[in-house]
Amino acid sequence: MPTIKIATYNVNGVNGRLPVLLRWLEEAQPDIVCLQELKAPQEKFPEQALLDIGYHAIWHGQKSWNGVAILSRSKDIRELRRTLPGDDEDTHSRYIEAFVNGIVIGCLYLPNGNPAPGPKFDYKLAWFKRLTAHAADLIEADMPVLLVGDYNVMPTELDVYKPESWTEDALFRPEVRTAFMKLVKQGWTDAIRTLHPEERIYTFWDYFRNAYGRNAGLRIDHFLLSPELAPKLKKAGVDKHVRGWEKSSDHAPVWIELKISK
Protein backbone atom coordinates (compact mmCIF):
# COMPACT_ATOMS: atom_id res chain seq x y z
CA MET A 1 0.00 0.00 0.00
CA PRO A 2 1.46 3.36 -0.97
CA THR A 3 2.30 5.93 1.70
CA ILE A 4 1.62 9.61 1.29
CA LYS A 5 3.48 12.20 3.36
CA ILE A 6 1.81 15.53 4.04
CA ALA A 7 3.47 18.43 5.85
CA THR A 8 2.68 21.89 7.19
CA TYR A 9 5.18 24.69 7.71
CA ASN A 10 4.63 28.27 8.85
CA VAL A 11 7.60 29.77 7.00
CA ASN A 12 7.35 33.35 8.34
CA GLY A 13 8.24 34.93 4.99
CA VAL A 14 8.47 32.61 1.99
CA ASN A 15 11.14 34.62 0.18
CA GLY A 16 13.35 35.31 3.18
CA ARG A 17 12.96 31.63 4.07
CA LEU A 18 13.52 30.20 0.58
CA PRO A 19 16.96 28.56 1.15
CA VAL A 20 15.68 26.89 4.35
CA LEU A 21 12.42 25.84 2.69
CA LEU A 22 14.19 24.29 -0.32
CA ARG A 23 16.74 22.50 1.90
CA TRP A 24 13.99 21.04 4.07
CA LEU A 25 11.85 19.96 1.06
CA GLU A 26 14.80 18.13 -0.49
CA GLU A 27 15.57 16.44 2.83
CA ALA A 28 12.01 15.54 3.89
CA GLN A 29 10.50 14.83 0.45
CA PRO A 30 6.85 15.40 1.42
CA ASP A 31 4.22 14.74 -1.26
CA ILE A 32 1.96 17.62 -0.23
CA VAL A 33 2.87 20.72 1.80
CA CYS A 34 0.76 23.49 3.35
CA LEU A 35 2.60 26.77 3.90
CA GLN A 36 1.50 29.72 6.02
CA GLU A 37 2.71 33.29 6.54
CA LEU A 38 4.05 33.75 3.03
CA LYS A 39 4.31 37.51 3.69
CA ALA A 40 4.47 38.01 -0.06
CA PRO A 41 2.10 39.52 -2.62
CA GLN A 42 0.59 37.15 -5.19
CA GLU A 43 3.20 38.02 -7.87
CA LYS A 44 6.22 37.56 -5.58
CA PHE A 45 5.68 33.88 -4.77
CA PRO A 46 8.81 31.83 -5.66
CA GLU A 47 6.95 29.56 -8.08
CA GLN A 48 9.91 28.74 -10.35
CA ALA A 49 12.33 27.87 -7.51
CA LEU A 50 9.78 25.36 -6.22
CA LEU A 51 9.05 23.97 -9.69
CA ASP A 52 12.81 23.46 -10.17
CA ILE A 53 12.84 20.97 -7.29
CA GLY A 54 9.60 19.29 -8.37
CA TYR A 55 6.79 21.10 -6.54
CA HIS A 56 3.70 22.52 -8.19
CA ALA A 57 1.89 25.17 -6.18
CA ILE A 58 -1.27 27.15 -5.72
CA TRP A 59 -1.13 30.11 -3.38
CA HIS A 60 -3.08 33.05 -2.03
CA GLY A 61 -0.65 35.87 -1.36
CA GLN A 62 -0.99 39.24 0.32
CA LYS A 63 1.33 42.19 0.72
CA SER A 64 3.32 42.12 4.00
CA TRP A 65 1.20 39.68 5.97
CA ASN A 66 -0.56 36.35 6.01
CA GLY A 67 -0.57 34.28 2.80
CA VAL A 68 -1.08 30.51 2.37
CA ALA A 69 0.00 27.96 -0.24
CA ILE A 70 -0.39 24.29 -1.11
CA LEU A 71 2.52 22.48 -2.78
CA SER A 72 2.30 19.11 -4.46
CA ARG A 73 4.72 16.78 -6.23
CA SER A 74 1.80 15.78 -8.41
CA LYS A 75 0.67 18.29 -11.00
CA ASP A 76 -2.93 17.45 -10.22
CA ILE A 77 -3.98 20.20 -7.77
CA ARG A 78 -7.56 21.31 -8.23
CA GLU A 79 -8.29 24.48 -6.26
CA LEU A 80 -11.67 24.44 -4.52
CA ARG A 81 -11.65 27.83 -2.77
CA ARG A 82 -9.26 30.52 -1.55
CA THR A 83 -11.37 32.14 1.16
CA LEU A 84 -13.28 30.83 4.11
CA PRO A 85 -17.01 31.30 3.54
CA GLY A 86 -19.08 33.53 5.79
CA ASP A 87 -17.57 37.04 5.53
CA ASP A 88 -17.08 38.84 2.22
CA GLU A 89 -15.43 41.75 4.07
CA ASP A 90 -12.53 39.62 5.33
CA THR A 91 -9.44 40.68 3.36
CA HIS A 92 -6.85 38.44 5.05
CA SER A 93 -5.30 35.62 2.99
CA ARG A 94 -5.66 32.87 5.54
CA TYR A 95 -7.30 29.95 3.77
CA ILE A 96 -6.83 27.95 0.59
CA GLU A 97 -8.40 24.61 -0.23
CA ALA A 98 -7.68 22.09 -2.97
CA PHE A 99 -8.33 18.56 -4.09
CA VAL A 100 -4.96 16.77 -4.27
CA ASN A 101 -4.28 13.02 -4.61
CA GLY A 102 -7.91 12.25 -3.83
CA ILE A 103 -7.87 14.27 -0.59
CA VAL A 104 -9.43 17.65 0.18
CA ILE A 105 -6.67 19.75 1.74
CA GLY A 106 -7.71 22.87 3.67
CA CYS A 107 -4.61 24.95 4.42
CA LEU A 108 -5.25 27.54 7.12
CA TYR A 109 -3.61 30.29 9.12
CA LEU A 110 -5.89 31.09 12.02
CA PRO A 111 -5.55 34.63 13.44
CA ASN A 112 -3.25 35.15 16.40
CA GLY A 113 -5.82 37.19 18.35
CA ASN A 114 -3.58 39.15 20.70
CA PRO A 115 -4.05 41.37 22.55
CA ALA A 116 -7.01 39.72 24.26
CA PRO A 117 -9.59 40.90 24.90
CA GLY A 118 -9.98 43.30 21.99
CA PRO A 119 -10.94 43.55 18.30
CA LYS A 120 -8.16 41.17 17.21
CA PHE A 121 -9.39 38.56 19.65
CA ASP A 122 -12.97 39.05 18.41
CA TYR A 123 -11.71 38.53 14.85
CA LYS A 124 -9.99 35.32 15.92
CA LEU A 125 -13.15 33.92 17.51
CA ALA A 126 -15.26 34.95 14.50
CA TRP A 127 -12.77 33.30 12.13
CA PHE A 128 -12.82 30.16 14.28
CA LYS A 129 -16.62 30.10 14.03
CA ARG A 130 -16.50 30.36 10.25
CA LEU A 131 -13.90 27.58 10.12
CA THR A 132 -16.08 25.38 12.33
CA ALA A 133 -19.12 25.96 10.12
CA HIS A 134 -17.15 25.12 6.99
CA ALA A 135 -15.61 22.07 8.69
CA ALA A 136 -19.11 20.79 9.49
CA ASP A 137 -20.01 21.01 5.79
CA LEU A 138 -16.84 19.11 4.86
CA ILE A 139 -17.60 16.34 7.36
CA GLU A 140 -21.15 16.02 6.03
CA ALA A 141 -19.87 15.75 2.47
CA ASP A 142 -18.30 12.45 3.55
CA MET A 143 -15.01 13.15 1.77
CA PRO A 144 -11.43 12.42 2.84
CA VAL A 145 -10.45 15.81 4.27
CA LEU A 146 -7.42 17.29 6.05
CA LEU A 147 -7.65 20.65 7.82
CA VAL A 148 -4.02 21.59 8.21
CA GLY A 149 -2.01 24.53 9.39
CA ASP A 150 -1.23 27.09 12.05
CA TYR A 151 -4.26 27.15 14.36
CA ASN A 152 -2.64 29.51 16.87
CA VAL A 153 -4.13 27.37 19.66
CA MET A 154 -2.49 25.15 22.25
CA PRO A 155 -5.33 22.65 22.86
CA THR A 156 -4.23 21.45 26.33
CA GLU A 157 -1.68 22.10 29.07
CA LEU A 158 0.50 19.36 27.60
CA ASP A 159 1.00 21.63 24.59
CA VAL A 160 2.64 24.53 26.45
CA TYR A 161 6.04 24.65 28.16
CA LYS A 162 4.64 26.75 31.03
CA PRO A 163 0.83 26.74 30.96
CA GLU A 164 0.33 29.03 33.99
CA SER A 165 1.97 31.97 32.22
CA TRP A 166 -0.22 31.61 29.10
CA THR A 167 -3.72 31.54 30.62
CA GLU A 168 -4.58 35.11 29.52
CA ASP A 169 -2.98 34.81 26.09
CA ALA A 170 -5.13 34.65 22.94
CA LEU A 171 -3.51 31.31 22.03
CA PHE A 172 -4.55 29.62 25.25
CA ARG A 173 -7.57 31.43 26.66
CA PRO A 174 -10.51 29.15 27.56
CA GLU A 175 -12.71 30.51 24.73
CA VAL A 176 -10.13 29.48 22.14
CA ARG A 177 -9.40 26.07 23.61
CA THR A 178 -13.14 25.44 23.81
CA ALA A 179 -13.51 26.48 20.16
CA PHE A 180 -10.80 24.01 19.15
CA MET A 181 -12.40 21.23 21.20
CA LYS A 182 -15.79 21.97 19.67
CA LEU A 183 -14.30 21.73 16.18
CA VAL A 184 -12.54 18.42 16.93
CA LYS A 185 -15.74 16.97 18.40
CA GLN A 186 -17.41 17.16 14.99
CA GLY A 187 -15.43 13.99 14.34
CA TRP A 188 -11.92 15.22 13.52
CA THR A 189 -8.74 13.46 14.65
CA ASP A 190 -5.80 15.53 15.96
CA ALA A 191 -3.05 13.48 14.31
CA ILE A 192 -0.06 14.33 16.51
CA ARG A 193 -1.96 13.96 19.80
CA THR A 194 -3.67 10.73 18.73
CA LEU A 195 -0.39 8.98 17.87
CA HIS A 196 1.53 10.54 20.78
CA PRO A 197 -1.03 10.91 23.60
CA GLU A 198 1.40 11.57 26.48
CA GLU A 199 4.36 13.24 24.83
CA ARG A 200 5.33 16.91 25.06
CA ILE A 201 5.55 17.91 21.42
CA TYR A 202 6.08 21.47 20.25
CA THR A 203 5.93 23.04 16.79
CA PHE A 204 6.92 26.64 17.64
CA TRP A 205 9.70 28.25 19.67
CA ASP A 206 10.06 32.02 20.08
CA TYR A 207 13.08 33.74 18.56
CA PHE A 208 14.07 35.33 21.84
CA ARG A 209 15.05 34.25 25.33
CA ASN A 210 16.75 31.21 23.79
CA ALA A 211 13.35 29.53 23.64
CA TYR A 212 14.52 26.77 21.31
CA GLY A 213 17.63 26.06 23.41
CA ARG A 214 15.44 25.77 26.54
CA ASN A 215 12.75 23.85 24.65
CA ALA A 216 10.25 26.52 25.73
CA GLY A 217 7.82 25.68 22.96
CA LEU A 218 4.17 25.57 21.97
CA ARG A 219 2.16 23.06 19.91
CA ILE A 220 0.05 25.23 17.63
CA ASP A 221 0.39 23.65 14.17
CA HIS A 222 -2.15 20.86 13.76
CA PHE A 223 -3.48 18.20 11.40
CA LEU A 224 -7.17 17.41 11.70
CA LEU A 225 -8.24 14.25 9.83
CA SER A 226 -11.79 13.50 8.72
CA PRO A 227 -13.29 10.16 9.88
CA GLU A 228 -12.51 8.43 6.59
CA LEU A 229 -8.80 9.33 6.82
CA ALA A 230 -8.25 8.66 10.54
CA PRO A 231 -7.72 4.87 10.20
CA LYS A 232 -5.10 5.51 7.49
CA LEU A 233 -2.88 7.58 9.81
CA LYS A 234 0.39 5.70 10.40
CA LYS A 235 2.97 8.25 11.56
CA ALA A 236 3.16 11.87 12.67
CA GLY A 237 6.07 14.02 13.78
CA VAL A 238 7.87 17.35 13.91
CA ASP A 239 11.11 18.12 12.07
CA LYS A 240 12.38 19.90 15.17
CA HIS A 241 16.00 20.10 13.99
CA VAL A 242 14.96 22.48 11.19
CA ARG A 243 14.16 25.08 13.87
CA GLY A 244 17.87 25.00 14.79
CA TRP A 245 19.07 25.87 11.27
CA GLU A 246 20.49 29.30 10.39
CA LYS A 247 17.78 31.77 9.32
CA SER A 248 15.03 29.39 10.48
CA SER A 249 11.36 30.24 10.90
CA ASP A 250 10.08 30.32 14.49
CA HIS A 251 7.92 27.30 13.57
CA ALA A 252 9.20 23.85 12.65
CA PRO A 253 7.70 21.69 9.86
CA VAL A 254 5.13 19.13 11.03
CA TRP A 255 4.17 16.03 9.00
CA ILE A 256 2.00 12.94 8.85
CA GLU A 257 2.07 9.74 6.83
CA LEU A 258 -1.11 8.11 5.53
CA LYS A 259 -1.43 4.64 4.03
CA ILE A 260 -3.72 4.94 1.04
CA SER A 261 -5.15 1.80 -0.55
CA LYS A 262 -5.03 1.97 -4.37
Next chain:
DNA sequence: ATGCCGTGGAAACCACGA
Protein backbone atom coordinates in the same frame (compact mmCIF):
# COMPACT_ATOMS: atom_id res chain seq x y z
C1' DA B 1 8.87 37.65 30.72
C1' DT B 2 6.97 43.65 29.01
C1' DG B 3 8.26 41.54 21.52
C1' DC B 4 14.31 40.99 24.43
C1' DC B 5 13.97 38.76 17.62
C1' DG B 6 12.68 38.57 12.85
C1' DT B 7 10.21 39.88 8.52
C1' DG B 8 8.41 43.02 5.18
C1' DG B 9 7.48 47.62 3.59
C1' DA B 10 8.03 52.18 3.64
C1' DA B 11 10.99 55.65 4.53
C1' DA B 12 15.33 55.15 8.38
C1' DC B 13 10.99 53.67 11.95
C1' DC B 14 6.69 50.94 12.14
C1' DA B 15 3.20 47.05 12.14
C1' DC B 16 2.84 42.56 13.24
C1' DG B 17 3.76 38.08 15.05
C1' DA B 18 2.85 34.28 19.51
